Amino acid sequence: MNRSMRAARPRWRRPATAAVTALVTALGILAGPPAGAASGKPGPAGAGPVVTRAALDPALVAGRGARVAFLEQEAENAQTNGEVIGPDRTAYTLPSEASGRRAVKLLPGQHVEFTLPAAANAITVRYSIPDAPTGGGITAPLDVAANGKRLRTMTLTSQYAWLYNQYPFTNDPNADLLHPDWWITECSCVPAGTTPYPSITKPFRPSHFYDEQRLLLGRSYRAGDRIRLTVPARSNAAWTVIDLLDSELVGPPRVRLRAANALAFGADPTGRRDSAAAIERAIAYAKRKKLPVYLPPGTYQVNRHIIVDDVTIEGAGNWYTIIKGREVALPTPAPDGSVHTGVGFYGRDAADGGSRNVHLSGFAIEGDVRERIDTDQVNGIGGAFNDSTFDGLHIRHTKVGIWLDGPMRNVRITNNIIVDQIADALNFHTGVTDSLVADNFVRNTGDDGLAMWSEATANARNTFDRNTVQSPVLANGIAIYGGTDNTVSNNLIADPVREGSAIQIGSRFGAEPFTGHLRITNNTTARAGTYELNWNIGLGAIWLYALDRSIDARIEVTGDAYLDNTYNAIMLVSEWGVKDLYSISNVRFRNIRVDGTGTSVVSARTAGSASFQNVDARNVGAVGVNNCGSFHFTPAGSEFSLTDLGGNDGGWLAPWQLPNTITCDDRPPVVPPPPPTRW
Template sequence: MSHRKRQLTTAAVTVALLAAVGGTGTAHAVANAPGAVVTKAGIAPSLTRGRGADLGFAEQNAFNARTDGTVIGPDTTPYTLASEATGRKAVSLTPGQYVEFTLPADTNAITVRYSIPDAPTGGGITAPLDVTVNGHHRQTMTLTSQYAWLYNEYPFTNDPTAGPLHPDWWTTECGCVPDQTTPTPVFPTPFRPSHFYDEQRLLLDHTYRAGDVIRLAVPAGSPAATTTIDVLDTQNVPAPLRRPDHSLDVRDFGADPSGATDSADAFDAAVAAAQRTGRTVWVPPGTYQVNRHIIVDHVTIQGAGNWYTVIKGHQVTLPTPAPDGSVHTGVGFYGKDASAGGSHDVHLRDFAIEGDVRERIDTDQVNGVGGAFSDSSIEGLYIHHTKVGIWLDGPMTDLRIRNNQIADQIADGINFHGGVTDSVIANNFVRNTGDDGIALWSAPAADANDVVDHNTVQTPVLANGIALYGGSDLTVSGNLVADPIREGSAIQLGTRFGAVPFGGTISVADNTTVRAGTFELNWKIGLGAIWLYALEHSLDANVQVTGDDFLDNTYDAIMLVSDWGVKDQYSITNVHFSNIRVDGTGTDVVSARAAGGATFQNVVARNVGAVGVNNCGSFHFTSAGSEFNLTDLGGNTGGGTTGPWLAPWELPNTITCDDRPTVVPPPAPSPWQ
């Protein structure tokens, strides 16, 4: 079952809709910006050292482009358009305004990340966006906010006029439990708007050359009061793949490539024939309507490329809830349940899955890919508008998830849940998830010997970029994680959500995080770019954090914390940081709010906003010092205005506890000499 872990019931400061739309940064025009400025996660690619995914497209931020619109941001405040943008800035256009980009390479396809307002009572609107190249060759995209704009407390609502969903939950806006407060607090509406952005793809009429200028313009009559442009992705998509020899064409089984009729039965028939004959199922270019799960086992399904083969479905309400609690179904490719042995030797390749999920219902099985797969692969997919891109329930083993794009999910991007072993998640691009970008959740069984390598995770609206909840012998390496929005970090190791304890060696190596560490709205403290959290067990596995770059940290770079209620039960030990670069912290390099200890070697820091170490330990403040010990193994250099970040007087456990230090926004990261 795909029951999602319940998130923290936290809150933020009250904001009005205008603040959500506008952000808090200074608005200004950039009418004469330079030509093609290619970024990765909103910074120069040279600063990422080759980390993250490479799927053949170039990212350009609108705030670097030419425009007669208004730049919003930078802003890290939750519930604002700027804070959910890549780089925490975007360009807002009113009808008649434009933003234009110089193409950095030959281009025949674009992806626009954008936001337009919701309808006054929810449900979204549609609005046009004109695309022209060199002043002509105009095409028009139809943007929508039907898959964006969530409100209120977890698990959220699409209704901007709704009051608190959970009157018995603590709410930070009023510092109260509403149904126990007299008089009952009056909450503003819309309450906590979020998840503003969506993206849309467009194949251009032909291939344009490097140096050509592409303009995105809002027509004068647009019904959208503002159209906010975040990022333009450009690429040169190769021609459609050719049909494999001896494959079975789904059209021969009745599939409709026009999308006019439901092709689910045709897919089932093609899969059954392929299983009997050992042949591949071929899905040629087209849009195929599929409104339920396709169950796959011992089969390969091959598309012509995810720009050409699109499998798209409506969300369908079930007449009665399913045994797993689902009240809807929708398009998705599912392995058999692990309790039935799971599926084996399944290979899903080179097609798009376009869902129709607009609300978060955690019991619903409306994921792009689900079930259990062993000895299988998922490669070259584009998964859009499903609940979770890929949610897999173990036990299962030997799965390879590579070269996929997952965008605009209501919940996670990829989740290995419970006993997924010897599997790889590599070279995937994940953007705008409503929960963790990539998670390994070891409940009730341990995920083990899994590798999360060279993925890019951008702008997870809730929770973490990459999260490990328990498990053994796990590796997180070479990833690029940027701009987590609320209640999470770029990378978290947490003993929570009923997960088994960590075991073996946990390696977090050679990753880059950018503008990470959000404000934890219940604790009212800033989180680290990497966050180690002992909530349900001690965290005492061999944790090696080495070779990572923590850039432009909103608060701390490194945070080790236990919850107040269990601070005398659980500790964090056997953690080792080495060969780390920290460029910019709003507060500290290390914040320790737990008992235990960690070693540090060759951790170089600069542009530190506060003291290097904020050591509160377990908040007992004994005469012997903090309950958290820092061990200096040498080579720890740099710091900020207060001197070296790891000074001798801080060792091993001097209490340097400032519960909420003043935040000093760091300068933009720059090359290391």
């Protein structure tokens, strides 16, 4: 999410440095091998492939998450002569940002080898290599071989990775604090008010380590064939970390004969010449003749926004048609505050009525965004759209994959892959209604994966269904900020890294209030609940946060599964400065399964109430309910009350805790849970 609010520095009571150190130490062991793998070590030669989803046994997440064409294999389950790193859930480490919190570190000359679980002709490699000493990234080779025969050398890059310091971050690893007046956990101080000024270890808070590349192998390989990734001995990278490999059988390019073919209007499929004007000519012709625009296989250079309205643009498939551009500095800032432009398809502004009847499908959008500038409009898709669809796109290296500024209605965003973003993957911002986001795969965002932000005008009647969100580096997998009658269902969210969690329901960022109902239904989270840097506490896999106002709409959380929770499964919290003003009530949890918590099933740090029915829990690290209320500890009990509607198994909700017994341990010890298994 684009927001300067992180200067607000939320804070609770400040713990002693020793307590923080103990907490970090505990976090270092809070992960384990995926269910379905007998151990976390590379298997013996000839062992079959281990296929996972979000580093989990696929049986644990059946029916949840995006239906994708590829199969995921974690490097730590493959054959390697390198080093398995992790598990680790502490921020600013390579394992913490890896899928499943483990990866394989290769030195020059070392390799990792995957056995294909099904026929494939294409792979995606998620990796990390070091930054340049002064920032800006390096490139390094990676050899790809099949069945012992070298196919080609990929050129890896860290030019789109490695951010440092405080929000909104910097590419300079040697930078001093960006905000010396902000609270710093590492020194338990506000540096500007501290004498002598505390030193910080540089690089300070490195993050956003990973990138990924796709490769067509040139032919199809069978199940059981071996794909080996080798770091050449000549590599200039001191190390190369391989997180995972996705393998896929990609069909032939799609051909559209009855269309305005962009090549006929001068588009250059080699990428040497800018094709923006040619694509615009094709769009104008297509609108006159009521035809779609067709972009044949190739790479098309586009370095600015293409404005689209009442048009269909189809590629040959996102493996074949690539719209790629450079980020371009503007000579003077634009009226919206942008200081750069770049590749993107934009609708007309909502103030001008927005665009209508726009359909984009079957191509990739590759940007060139390497730093976070919140005023920049350098998103893959932006503006306002009505009665429109975005399907089968692959978007990477933009600021936000899809940022939509309403009011607008009836948009369907389906079957897209959005990876390696500086900020969000998708954000419904301001008055987006009656729209669907389904079967999208998101990985490695620099902020919320999927968000609805009801700033100024409420989002209403939208659904986020069957999406997968993995490894958001900052903030949440799915975040709902205000709105009316929205639904979050059947999603899979795994491995949030810092200052957020899997699902957040937040009254914050100036959002309109929650009204009507909010349904959170049949979602699965894994290894969620991060260490909130400013508060020095652990968050829940799902957390409700009252900052700007109370949350009292009808919120129903039904059928979710919270697996391998780093801290709590469920958290309800209000900001310390407004804890006596705002509360959270009318929340109903039903048919929930909690498999493993580092601390509690429920942590309440607010006034209000919630009910629980058929909430089953096992492998709970501390007390089932950590009820602090609003921290007044009155003789009447906590300001937060729990209602037991029956069927809550596992002993986590005991009669003596009801309705509002104070059971407050501000920062209980973390007990690593065992890996999740079938219920």
